[in-house]
Amino acid sequence: MHTLVLTKGVPDFREGKVSFDENGHLERGKTPTVMNPNDAHALQAALQTRVRHDGRVSVMSMGPPGYKEVLQEAMASAYADDLYLVSDREMAAADTWATAITLSAAIEELGVPDLVFAGFKTADGETGHTGPQTCWCLDMPMITHAVALDVDEKAGRVRARRLVEGDIAEVETVETDLPAFVVVDPEFEPSYRTARDRLTLKQLRATARERAESYEDVLTVWDHADVNVDPDYIGLDGSPTIVSSVDPIPKPPAEREATMVDPANEAEMRAVLDAMRPFASDAAAAGGD
Template identity: 70%
Template sequence: MRSVVLTKGVPDFSEGAVSFDEDGHLERGKTPTVMNPNDAFALEAALQTRVRHGGHVSVMSMGPPSYSEVLEGAMESVYADDSYLVSDRELAASDTWATAITLSAAIEEYQEQVGDVDLLFAGFKTADGETGHTGPQTSWCLDWPIVTHVLALDIDPDERVLRAKRLVEGDVDEIETVEAPLPCMVVADPEFAPTYRKAEHRLEHKRLRAETQERAADHEAQLTTWGHEDLNLDPEYIGLDGSPTIVSSVDPIPKAPSEREATMIRPDDPDGMGEVLEEMHPYAAGGD
């Protein structure tokens, strides 16, 4: 069983230092980066699959060289064997479509160099774009089936079939059970929760964790970087030139006041603490 997990670095909005150029494009080199939170569920799904069925797991991302740190964190999360970074100036300012074209080409290159992929995992959506397009568009480029909003999954290796429970969003949330032939793409829902009921699975989980801690300590040795020429991509169809999306405007996120009115109360001040309790009591009681 061979799996690849797509992950992405997103701006660390908590730092309040998100930078845009004059055309409204995010300047990733000037913005602190963290792993996309929703990718954690894709990593959990891939890890569960590996623990249950064995095999090889790789993590892959597209972005600037600094994304190697994101991949290092992803490797530690999913206990991956190696990681792949698609990084090139020609890829800058890619929208979801140009990103999907690039990632699908990277998967095809991976299959030529490493081996056939059975499962491709992705997160529900990214914290910076919120579109949820990249996973479905990548599967379309590969001409693979895709199962989205996955809550639970398992594999029948003999029949080469994925069986999954997925959330159906509508007027009423429903759960349906579906099947898909391998290879296929899995988009994990934020409600995905891995399960390790068998003792052998829990022991395997522990073994993989210890093994990966040693491997991740020398992450660069397991990192492969590809540019657009390595993937035989035409610059006209990637990056900004290959992105049909147009940014009409960017509104800055308002920052909280640097100074706020505050009253300092010492814990050993009974009168002051009494005032705090009196102030908080209506809210604790459910008042307005």
């Protein structure tokens, strides 16, 4: 069984070094990048499928050359066998639609797998569009918000439990033919129910760590010509979404003063206790702990 996981690098907002050009487009090459957090759940779904049904796991991303490290991280997480980076200046500044066109073309070049996994949404765009749009381009059946899944290889079917959000959170069971596209919900929890599964997981972990150290040996990089896409339909030119402007989020003004205290200084620590004592008395009077 062949499974493919789509992953993406997103800006590491913790670093505070997000860079935009004069047109408001994110300059990913100048911005610290980490793997999209929601993709971790898709990677776990692929790993569970690999453990239970053997086969091969591939990971694919579209982005600048710096995404190689993101793919390396994904390989170590899902114990993947091979990596694919779709990278080209013609693909820069793509919205979700242009990204979906590019990814679907790359998937067809790879050979449509039995299962394609995608994360719920990305931390930068927050749209949740790329997975479903890629699926639409591939004309595959899709299951969204999957929280558990299993595959019947003989029947060529996948069954999943998916989260349904309404007035209350509900879970429904759905089933469809392979090949299929699965968008994995953050509530997904992998399950390794047998001793065989756990032993297989341990064996895969050992070999995957070695493979991840030399990940470039199993990395394939494609440009737009390799996946046979017209530059007019990808990147900025193929993106119907228009970003009118991007405003930086201002830092909130500091409203509190901080006093540095040396824990070894008895006088300074006594001052801290004196400052806290009135609040402790108020809490005790109110019945607090």
